Amino acid sequence: MRRHAPAVHRLAAGMVGPGAADDVVQEVFIAVHRALRGFRGDAQFSTWLHRITLNACHKALAARQTLPFGDVPEPAAPHSPVRAGEQAALRDALHAALAALPADQREAVTLRELGGLEYAEIAVLTGAELGTVKSRINRGRAALRAWLSGAGVKP
Known part of the structure; x- marks a missing residue:
């Protein structure tokens, strides 16, 4: 998880926006944990992980379509x-x-x-x-x- 989480987060942020990316990352690693025993190694692990990430992003985007507040902008960081x-x-x-x-x-x-x-x-x-x-x-x-x-x- 430590190795792949930054790449998964970047991909999710690009697909669903930075505000929803954390939730997608969580869903991705839950799905990976559940499906890891079934990973056959037919493809590279990273390819498999990216596919799971894309599926989670598509699911989040579909869910957002039903919510009236789906495009709430992310608040700015408080430091500078x-x-x-x-x-x-x-x-x-x-x-x-x-x-x-x-x-x-x-x-x-x-x-x-x-x-x-x-x-x-x-x-x-x-x-x-x-x-x-x-x-x-x-x-x-x-x-x-x-x-x-x-x-x-x-x-």
Whole structure:
């Protein structure tokens, strides 16, 4: 858990937002604990873990659709008000930009940029062709760039 929790949290934060990521991480490790005996080793452990994480993210996103208060922004950290405010604004903008992407692009970009997975690993994990994964990531990055530029976020 100590080894994989940061990567699981990054992936979850990219998919469901930083405020809901902790709950998703908890669900992921509960699911891993329950299913670990059934892990056959047909795939790498990290690939299996990413799939469980994606399933938990999709479940959290589906549950959020039924709640009227699903898009409550995460409060800023209390330590440095200026820095925390800047980080919170940037995090909120990035979360909103990711949320604006189609689900398949958001998933591919999040796995690549936040999960650090290679294109081939993403293809195996999502069941998409390698070219499709590359296309989704390219389109997703372009859409993120356009959305963030339109929101006034500078690189």
